[in-house]
Structures are given as structure tokens and as C-alpha cells.
Amino acid sequence: MSVGPGACSRSPRRLRPRQAPMLNLLLFSVLPFAALLGSAAYTLVVSYRLRDWRPGLFVGVLVLMAVHQGNELFVFVEAGPGRALSGFGEYPETTANLLASAATVLLLRFVTRERHLAEQLQGLAGTLEERVQERTEELNAFASSVSHDLRVPLRAIDGYTQLLKQHHAHQLDEEAQRLLDVVRENTQKMGTLIDDLLTLARLGRCDMNVQPLDMNALVQNTYEDLGRTAPATDSVDFEVHSLPPAAGDPSMIRQVVLNLLSNAVKFSRNEPTPRVEVTGTQTDAETVFSVRDNGVGVDMNYADKLFGVFERLHDEEEFEGTGVGLAIVDRVLRRHDGRAWAESTKGEGTTVYFSLPHTADTHE
Amino acid sequence: MSSATATQHVDLLLVEDQSSDAELALRALRTLDLGTRLHRIGNGAEALDFIFGRNAHADRSAEAPPGLILLDLKLPKVSGHEVLRALKSDERTRQVPIVVLSSSGERSDVERCYALGANSYVVKPVDFNAFTETVQRIGTYWLQTNEGAGTCMP
Numbered sequence: 437m438s439v440g441p442g443a444c445s446r447s448p449r450r451l452r453p454r455q456a457p458m459l460n461l462l463l464f465s466v467l468p469f470a471a472l473l474g475s476a477a478y479t480l481v482v483s484y485r486l487r488d489w490r491p492g493l494f495v496g497v498l499v500l501m502a503v504h505q506g507n508e509l510f511v512f513v514e515a516g517p518g519r520a521l522s523g524f525g526e527y528p529e530t531t532a533n534l535l536a537s538a539a540t541v542l543l544l545r546f547v548t549r550e551r552h553l554a555e556q557l558q559g560l561a562g563t564l565e566e567r568v569q570e571r572t573e574e575l576n577a578f579a580s581s582v583s584h585d586l587r588v589p590l591r592a593i594d595g596y597t598q599l600l601k602q603h604h605a606h607q608l609d610e611e612a613q614r615l616l617d618v619v620r621e622n623t624q625k626m627g628t629l630i631d632d633l634l635t636l637a638r639l640g641r642c643d644m645n646v647q648p649l650d651m652n653a654l655v656q657n658t659y660e661d662l663g664r665t666a667p668a669t670d671s672v673d674f675e676v677h678s679l680p681p682a683a684g685d686p687s688m689i690r691q692v693v694l695n696l697l698s699n700a701v702k703f704s705r706n707e708p709t710p711r712v713e714v715t716g717t718q719t720d721a722e723t724v725f726s727v728r729d730n731g732v733g734v735d736m737n738y739a740d741k742l743f744g745v746f747e748r749l750h751d752e753e754e755f756e757g758t759g760v761g762l763a764i765v766d767r768v769l770r771r772h773d774g775r776a777w778a779e780s781t782k783g784e785g786t787t788v789y790f791s792l793p794h795t796a797d798t799h800e
Numbered sequence: 801m802s803s804a805t806a807t808q809h810v811d812l813l814l815v816e817d818q819s820s821d822a823e824l825a826l827r828a829l830r831t832l833d834l835g836t837r838l839h840r841i842g843n844g845a846e847a848l849d850f851i852f853g854r855n856a857h858a859d860r861s862a863e864a865p866p867g868l869i870l871l872d873l874k875l876p877k878v879s880g881h882e883v884l885r886a887l888k889s890d891e892r893t894r895q896v897p898i899v900v901l902s903s904s905g906e907r908s909d910v911e912r913c914y915a916l917g918a919n920s921y922v923v924k925p926v927d928f929n930a931f932t933e934t935v936q937r938i939g940t941y942w943l944q945t946n947e948g949a950g951t952c953m954p
Binding site: 587588590592595596627630638642 | 904
């Protein structure tokens with residue numbers, strides 16, 4: 437930074453009213469760029485009153501810039517109204533001058549703050565991600581621990597109720613026996629609920645092993661497995677159209693298919709001719725599968741609740757269930773960057789769709 | 801079938817802190833009528849003392865280790881994992897079959913137990929009938945079908 441000829445004399449050359457603000461702006465417009473180019477910016481606030489040690493300030497700035505060459509030093513000089521900042525001389529307190537000074541200061545502040553905020557934000561986002569990860573793991577570990585601990589008293593309730601029934605049956609009348617059956621039924625329900633919750637928690641944190649999937653085989657095998665526990669499958673007219681291949685974690689996608697098929701069978705079991713149909717199509721970006729039934733259907737006014745945990749849209753007396761099945765479906769698909777949605781008409785059946793994005797594995 | 805007295809040889813040691821689980825398991829085993837001596841201990845530290853015959857169980861120091869150990873994982877003081885590690889890293893007890901009987905079916909728990917040398921890992925069912933059947937199957941297999949190292953007479 438060269439100092440004007442007048443700056444050496446005791447009385448600096450007075451600039452014309454328009455010159456000073458322009459020079460002032462010019463000088464300060466360099467600094468924000470210096471700040472922008474660096475990856476980190478230090479802010480050095482220099483005294484408000486510059487007038488008396490102006491030459492020293494500039495030498496200082498130059499020295500600091502040299503020392504911090506490439507080290508992203510940003511010198512922020514606070515300009516006071518009516519003060520010469522550039523070493524080019526004093527200039528009168530005109531409105532234009534005041535505005536120019538204010539503008540440079542504001543610009544500098546803005547740039548510094550933006551930069552600072554951006555860096556802070558970046559740091560926070562990183563920390564936040566770590567925290568969320570930590571908390572999620574903690575929460576899942578907590579859920580699984582709680583679920584395991586809940587099983588102990590549940591087993592005791594079930595066990596002792598059974599012992600009472602088996603070994604003291606002669607002391608219990610019919611009503612007492614019925615009451616014990618109700619206790620039993622409910623412990624079993626709670627057992628299922630805990631199992632489902634555990635599955636949900638596990639699916640949220642276990643490692644995924646994405647690989648090519650033969651969806652035809654997967655759907656057929658899963659349906660056969662379902663048949664072993666759900667006798668209602670015997671009367672279902674089950675049809676799988678030729679399914680395109682997909683990519684995903686085999687056990688997780690199997691769980692999705694199992695939940696959807698089991699829902700389809702459950703909600704159509706009261707139909708005279710229950711029908712479950714599985715189809716699949718490939719689009720440019722994803723493969724979409726659907727499981728359709730001709731069952732009881734759901735009220736689409738509550739569609740937003742369909743994939744929530746513990747959300748049930750049917751009475752317990754009518755259709756048993758814990759309300760976790762579709763939440764599991766949703767979680768698995770979200771972990772696969774896919775999605776799940778449903779269409780239904782009350783009384784005419786439901787179609788649940790799920791999509792898996794194409795990956796390098798899809799066509800293998 | 802009887803519970804062992806303090807200094808008798810024990811055929812099956814159940815390490816389980818929950819008294820209800822322990823009672824249900826012992827009941828299931830007793831109805832099998834295998835003629836084996838059962839003993840239950842409620843925490844990991846005492847289980848190790850009992851097996852190695854030390855501290856409060858010093859009078860058992862000459863006693864051979866139990867023929868089978870059913871081990872819960874969530875135990876006060878010394879956890880099931882630690883008991884497993886201690887037993888499987890000691891020459892005197894390495895050959896004793898240990899069946900982990902846990903409420904947890906977490907993959908990490910299962911893998912860790914096998915890494916520590918567990919002979920079997922069984923998840924306790926919540927359903928009473930299933931639980932009884934499971935425990936009985938364990939008892940029949942390990943006490944009758946299986947030929948243990950300790951039972952082979954020279």
C-alpha cells in the first residue's frame with residue numbers, strides 16, 4: 437500500500453469531497469475478498485480512532501498479512517465517520533463519505549459474520565450428526581434392553597397363570613378359568629408387541645447388506661413361510677405376477693414382504709373369495725412392487741396414520757395386531773432410500789406399494 | 801430328582817437372577833425326572849465361587865465342576881458374559897458345556913457368547929408352554945443325549 441505524497445507532511449493533503457469515499461471503498465473492497473478466499477478468517481478489530489497512528493496501522497496490516505500469508509488473515513478495520521482510513525488524507529464529513537464508511541463497515545461485518553456463521557454451522561452440523569447417531573444408538577439400545585427386561589415379568593405372569601390352571605384346576609370354577617384365559621391371551625399379545633418393537637428397533641440400527649434379490653423366489657418363499665403360521669392362507673387365491681429383480685438387504689426386504697402379505701391375508705380373510713396379488717414394475721429410477729388384497733380396506737382419511745408405530749385402523753376384536761407391521765415396512769424402505777404408500781377403498785381392498793431405487797446391484 | 805445340598809456334586813447349575821424364571825426353569829427340569837441334581841445361583845460372582853470352590857463355597861474346592869451350566873446373561877455383580885469368559889478360559893472348567901439361556905435374541909449378544917466359547921445359545925420364549933418345552937429339550941439333550949467330557953470314564 438503506497439502512501440500518497442501528502443501523507444508524509446505534517447498536514448495531509450485534503451482530498452476532493454468525492455475522492456476520499458471512493459478510495460476508502462476501494463481499499464476496503466479488497467479485504468472482504470481476502471476473507472472469502474481463505475478457509476478460515478480471523479477478525480482483528482483495530483481501534484476506532486485511527487487518525488493518530490495511521491501510518492503505523494498500515495505497516496502493521498502489511499506485516500500481519502505477510503506473516504499470515506496463505507493463513508487466511510482477515511483484518512477488519514472499524515471505520516469511524518469522518519476519519520481517513522486509507523492514508524490518502526483526511527476528507528470532510530459529507531453525507532456521501534459517511535455513507536461510504538458505513539457501507540464498507542457493514543460489508544465487512546456482513547462478510548465476516550457470514551463466514552463465521554457458515555463455519556459454525558458446518559461444525560454444528562457435523563456435531564449434530566454425531567449426536568443424533570449417538571442418541572439413536574442409545575435409544576435403540578434402550579428399547580432393546582427394556583424389551584428384554586419386560587419379557588421376564590411377562591413370562592412369569594404367563595407361567596404362573598398356567599401353573600395355576602394346570603395344578604389347581606379343581607379349585608377353579610368355569611369363570612375363574614375364563615379369567616385366567618384372558619390373562620394368558622393378554623400376556624401373549626404383549627409378547628407379540630415386544631417382539632415387534634424389538635424388530636423395529638433392530639431394523640433401525642443393524643448393518644444393511646444390499647445385494648441383488650430374486651423377488652419372485654423371495655415372495656413365494658415368504659408366502660409359504662407365512663402359511664405355516666397363518667392358516668387363513670389356505671383359502672386365499674394367491675397370485676404373483678412375474679416380478680422384476682431388485683436390490684436390497686434380503687432379510688429386511690423379506691420382513692417387508694412378510695408384513696405386507698400377512699396384512700393382506702389378515703384383512704381379506706372374511707371375504708368369500710379372498711385374493712392376494714403381487715405385482716412389480718420397473719421405472720427409470722426405481723422398481724415398484726405392490727401387494728393387493730380384496731379385503732376390508734382402510735379409510736383413506738386416516739392414510740397418514742397407516743405407517744405410524746402403534747397406529748391401528750381396525751378394532752382389536754375384528755383384526756388382531758400390534759400396529760407395528762407397517763411402521764417396520766416404512767422404516768426398512770426409508771433405510772433403502774425407497775418408499776411405501778397405500779391405496780384403498782373401504783370394503784373393496786387395499787394395495788400397498790413399495791419402491792426400491794435402482795442400484796448397481798439391481799440388474800445383476 | 802433333587803436340589804443338591806451345599807457340598808454335593810451338581811449335575812446342572814442354573815445361574816439365573818430372576819426367581820420366577822429360575823422357578824419355572826427348575827420346575828420344567830424336575831418334571832423330566834432325569835434323576836439329576838440341580839442347583840440354582842442368583843448372581844455371577846457367587847456362581848464362580850461355587851464352581852471354583854472358593855470364598856463362601858471353599859468347602860466345595862475338591863468338588864468337580866457341574867456337568868452342565870445354564871447361564872443367564874443379565875446377572876448382578878458379574879455378568880453372564882464375564883462368567884462365560886472366566887469358565888471358558890480356565891483349564892478346570894473349559895470342558896463344561898455352557899448353555900446361554902437369555903431373553904435377548906440380539907445378534908451381538910449371540911455372537912459375543914459364541915466368541916467367548918458358549919456351547920449353545922437359547923432365547924427364552926415368553927410363552928410358558930414354549931419355555932417349559934425349550935428348557936426340557938435342553939435338559940434332555942445335554943444331560944442324556946450328549947456325551948460330555950466329564951462323564952467319560954477312563
